[in-house]
Amino acid sequence: MTLVRQPTRAGVRDAAAKIAAILPPSPLFVAEIRGIPVAFKAECLQPIGAFKLRGAWHRLTAIDGDLREKGVVAFSSGNHAQGIAWAAKRLGMPATIVMPADAPKSKRDGTLALGAEVVDYDRMTESREKIAAHLAHARGAVLVPSFDDPWIIEGQGSAGIEAAAQMAALGLGAPRRVAVPCGGGGLSAGIALGLPDAAITVAEPEGWDDMRRSLEAGWIEPVGDNPPPTACDALQTIRVSPLTFDVLSRRGVNGVAVSEAAIRAAQRWAAEKLQLVVEPGGAVALAAVLTGQVALEEGMLVILSGGNVDMEAYGTVLARGD
The missing domain is CATH 3.40.50.1100 (Rossmann fold)
Structure with a gap:
């Protein structure tokens, strides 16, 4: 019988050390939402514009x-x-x-x-x-799959290790709740492993919220037939993997689904308040926080996972008021 390698917290820490050896930490911004200071991990500022x-x-x-x-x-x-x-x-x-x-x-x-x-x-x-x-x-x-791989999961989790150190250095304490964009779940599973004491909420666009439904059901639920169009091209995963689902379900992670209008509003908020360009898929966790679908609390960390926008579409988003 061949044993399948599983992602581990030790692996996340190893990945964080590897990344630290070649790149500086991605920036951490702090801004208040309804009077609560929130930390924002700007993975949109990575050399490729995303955490991947x-x-x-x-x-x-x-x-x-x-x-x-x-x-x-x-x-x-x-x-x-x-x-x-x-x-x-x-x-x-x-x-x-x-x-x-x-x-x-x-x-x-x-x-x-x-x-x-x-x-x-x-x-x-x-x-x-x-x-x-x-x-x-x-x-x-x-x-090399995009999320169904133990090394990939561990590597993505290094963002959580970095963010925790940055929050501590700013006197914000340890992350207590983390809101994370979710497609296949590699980033959220890695952060769940790397930050075992933090509560994790995954955010997905409406109609593509298969991880949310899977976590609620207790088994993997694929995206339904004829899913709605979404601007979140990075999160259009038809079915999550047993690896990511297992990590998240064992940690008691919950999920929320956000509307396309809320995602656009989050992109505008990031541009206005943080001066950051965030792609639709990278803004879903922020959207969930802004709409109140994720309750605000001290030690709040939001992952802005990517900033690779189509400039014409992004310009339209910034010009809209919906």
Whole structure:
């Protein structure tokens, strides 16, 4: 019987040390919401504009030298793609990314600029997992999922380790509640492991809140048929993985679903109050806090997970008043 490696808190701490060796901590901002100071971890200011390089670096540095020459294959709408491409370029590894044909141009261009090969697919009619698995097998490359991987989960959790140290340095104490954007759950599962004493709430766009429903049901519930359109391209995960679901369910994590209007309002709030560009998927946790779906309390930490916006769409969001 082959034992499947599980993500651990020790692994999260190892990942945090790896990241600290190559990058400074992403900035932590503090602003009041309804009189309560809230800490905001600005992963939107990472070199690739999102937290995904954390898991990518932890995963790719764990690949043995002989396999590195064969490279990696990943599938992503853009942020994981750029994280993998960034880490692969730094390590001198070839990278191929299976990306939806309707991915934002900024994310596609960023991935290509980092030297990765992009293979298109139709997200509504084709399986990115099958395409990527076939490519990896044919090339002898390592397949690196965007969240269903213990190293990826541990790497993403390094954001929580950093944030806790930054909050302590500012006299804010330890994080007591963390609001986290959730697609497949890699970031939230990693933070749940890295911050075992904090309560975790995951936020998803309405109609794509399969993690929320799964946690409430006690088993994995996929996204339903004909899900509604969402601006959160980074969070369009049809089904969460047993790895992430198991971590979150064992920790008693709860979830909330937020509207597209609330997400747009959160993007505007981040621009006005923090002077930060935050993409829709990166703003869902903030939206949940602003709407009161996550109760405010001392020691509040909100993850702003990405800032890779389509500039035309972002300009429209800033101009709207809904």
